[in-house]
Amino acid sequence: MKLKLGFVQTNPSFGNKEKNVEEAINLSRKIGGDLMVFPELFNTGYAFISKKEIDYLAEEVPDGYTTIKLMEHSREANKTIVAGLAERFNDKIFNSAVVVSNGQFIGVYRKVHLFYKEKLWFSVGNIGFRVFDLGHFKLGVMICFDWFFPESARVLALEGADVIAHPSNLVLPGLCQKAMLIRSLENKVFIITANRTGTEFRGGERFNYIGRSQITSPSMKVLASAEEDEVIAKVVDVDISEARDKNITKFNHAIQDRKVEFYGKLVMP
Ligand code: ACM
Numbered sequence: 001m002k003l004k005l006g007f008v009q010t011n012p013s014f015g016n017k018e019k020n021v022e023e024a025i026n027l028s029r030k031i032g033g034d035l036m037v038f039p040e041l042f043n044t045g046y047a048f049i050s051k052k053e054i055d056y057l058a059e060e061v062p063d064g065y066t067t068i069k070l071m072e073h074s075r076e077a078n079k080t081i082v083a084g085l086a087e088r089f090n091d092k093i094f095n096s097a098v099v100v101s102n103g104q105f106i107g108v109y110r111k112v113h114l115f116y117k118e119k120l121w122f123s124v125g126n127i128g129f130r131v132f133d134l135g136h137f138k139l140g141v142m143i144c145f146d147w148f149f150p151e152s153a154r155v156l157a158l159e160g161a162d163v164i165a166h167p168s169n170l171v172l173p174g175l176c177q178k179a180m181l182i183r184s185l186e187n188k189v190f191i192i193t194a195n196r197t198g199t200e201f202r203g204g205e206r207f208n209y210i211g212r213s214q215i216t217s218p219s220m221k222v223l224a225s226a227e228e229d230e231v232i233a234k235v236v237d238v239d240i241s242e243a244r245d246k247n248i249t250k251f252n253h254a255i256q257d258r259k260v261e262f263y264g265k266l267v268m269p
Contacts, residue, residue, distance in 0.1 A: 002238070002239055003137060004235045004236070005034070007233065011231050012044065015044060015053075030233065037166070037192040038081065040169040044086055054086055054121045058093045059086065060089075066083070074100045074104075080134055082141055083098055094126075097111075108127075109125070109141035110126060111144070111145075112129070113145045115144065138161050140156030140164045142156065143168070144167065157189050157255070164183075164187075164191045166192060168213075169207075177225075180214065181222070193216075197226075217238070
């Protein structure tokens with residue numbers, strides 16, 4: 001099964017939701033693609049400075065402004081989109097990513113590993129790692145700092161993900177991009193890291209986002225990448241069957257060769 005995987009790398013202007021959503025959708029519209037991944041918190045920007053601010057900018061899913069716009073675009077362009085936003089659910093706010101496809105709301109992932117001051121604004125994701133069956137392929141989702149914990153990608157691969165969408169707002173230079181090559185190889189999956197670029201100076205702190213979005217393959221290749229400061233969308237053709245073949249050699253299999261009887265510590269607190 002051939003598929004066009006892509007990312008949109010933007011430079012959101014803080015709080016300027018309509019402009020940010022329109023820019024990302026325009027980039028996606030121009031480039032095409034079957035699956036497009038947008039950055040983490042792509043509609044609002046990242047560096048919140050108060051509970052009041054995030055409460056104002058967070059949205060219900062799927063009935064909020066951003067998810068509705070994404071659904072419209074996915075219908076008109078006949079594609080699947082994964083995009084990060086602040087989600088209000090009951091009395092909690094989550095750092096979430098929505099999945100929409102051909103005009104339908106497919107589901108949401110709520111970030112599990114919160115980074116730095118996200119711990120002040122967001123609740124820890126309460127629904128675990130999720131894999132969505134899109135017919136032609138299975139899609140796992142994780143968000144930015146989830147990359148630091150190899151268990152995130154591993155659980156998604158064990159749940160059957162062929163492709164992992166990874167909306168991000170990376171700030172630690174160059175580390176994640178290298179790690180994702182290994183995550184792709186060891187799990188034999190495609191990974192789309194859609195990062196943002198630009199700088200935010202808020203609450204006395206400066207956040208430099210490192211761009212360099214990329215798509216990596218099960219054979220540890222970088223199939224597409226962006227520069228640090230580009231606002232750009234890219235797509236690449238892949239064959240999903242590459243992610244279904246988990247053989248390493250004639251005698252080795254990436255999943256079946258695990259020796260889980262020796263891994264007990266991995267699931268201990
Ligand atoms: C991050 O998780 N946004 C670094």
